[in-house]
Amino acid sequence: MNPTFSLTPETSIAIVGAGRLGGVLARALRASGFDVRGPSRRADEIPETDIAILAVPDAAIADAAKSTKSTRTVHLSGATSLDAVDFSIHPLQTFTGTESPEVFHGIGAAIDGRTDDDKSLARDLARALGMTPFTVTDRAAYHAAASFASNFVLTVLDAAEQLATAAGVENPREVLAPLVRQSVDNWQHEGAADALTGPIVRGDELTVATQRAATGAHRDLFDALATATRRIAGPRNPEADLHSLEKDRA
Numbered sequence: 237m238n239p240t241f242s243l244t245p246e247t248s249i250a251i252v253g254a255g256r257l258g259g260v261l262a263r264a265l266r267a268s269g270f271d272v273r274g275p276s277r278r279a280d281e282i283p284e285t286d287i288a289i290l291a292v293p294d295a296a297i298a299d300a301a302k303s304t305k306s307t308r309t310v311h312l313s314g315a316t317s318l319d320a321v322d323f324s325i326h327p328l329q330t331f332t333g334t335e336s337p338e339v340f341h342g343i344g345a346a347i348d349g350r351t352d353d354d355k356s357l358a359r360d361l362a363r364a365l366g367m368t369p370f371t372v373t374d375r376a377a378y379h380a381a382a383s384f385a386s387n388f389v390l391t392v393l394d395a396a397e398q399l400a401t402a403a404g405v406e407n408p409r410e411v412l413a414p415l416v417r418q419s420v421d422n423w424q425h426e427g428a429a430d431a432l433t434g435p436i437v438r439g440d441e442l443t444v445a446t447q448r449a450a451t452g453a454h455r456d457l458f459d460a461l462a463t464a465t466r467r468i469a470g471p472r473n474p475e476a477d478l479h480s481l482e483k484d485r486a
């Protein structure tokens with residue numbers, strides 16, 4: 237078992253993986269005053285340090301952990317177990333690699349550790365970057381939630397952009413973005429059921445059917461989302477069969 241140690245400005249930290257998160261994390265840790273080595277593209281290129289942060293694809297974590305000579309290893313994955321590392325910190329944010337070090341300030345971070353000491357270290361490191369640490373009981377469900385909140389939002393917005401473009405809107409991202417931001421604000425403060433507006437919650441089924449007929453290649457996505465939206469709308473909107481409505485209109 238690794239000896240206990242506390243996080244100090246002298247703590248040396250190696251970053252393995254120079255991708256989207258590795259680079260900005262290295263910049264942020266340096267800005268916080270740590271002795272940072274890397275980011276390195278290969279685990280066997282970095283010197284022995286107090287902590288090695290594995291900023292590699294989830295599938296490469298186990299291999300990278302085997303190659304490091306550092307006292308403690310940490311991964312940044314939301315879904316991966318602790319089998320290959322001592323602790324984990326999952327910053328709940330999306331990183332493309334172009335962000336400034338302040339990107340970590342104020343965001344949440346799911347932390348875990350094999351031992352209480354490891355958990356404390358994870359908590360301290362998250363806080364040193366300005367993040368708010370929290371724990372989860374089901375990593376897979378937690379990570380699925382993060383995908384819904386980020387990746388799938390982009391999937392939906394891409395469909396919106398394509399439909400708006402097909403409808404003749406010249407600058408779809410610019411004109412749709414305020415609608416997206418207000419919806420997110422309303423959801424944050426009131427939850428989805430109270431924030432929901434539009435034809436489904438109003439019960440304007442002919443309007444829903446008209447929309448559906450115009451969705452083209454996005455119809456499967458529209459149907460899946462309309463079904464999920466009806467569940468949120470609940471009893472205010474009795475279940476309606478869109479397919480038969482569309483047939484009625486044909």
Ligand SMILES: NC(=O)c1ccc[n+]([C@@H]2O[C@H](COP(=O)([O-])OP(=O)(O)OC[C@H]3O[C@@H](n4cnc5c(N)ncnc54)[C@H](OP(=O)(O)O)[C@@H]3O)[C@@H](O)[C@H]2O)c1
Pocket residue numbers: 252253254255256257258276277278279290291292293294296299300311312313314326327328329330331332
């Ligand atoms: N990006 C995000 O928004 C985000 C958010 C939260 C958590 N995370 C977590 O952060 C970790 C890294 O994600 P990422 O988005 O930064 O990935 P990424 O952009 O794909 O970067 C991964 C980096 O790891 C390198 N690499 C691949 N296999 C390696 C190996 N066996 N040994 C050493 N380096 C290796 C890659 O090098 P090559 O380019 O040469 O292959 C690349 O530089 C993942 O665990 C992810 O779940 C990411």
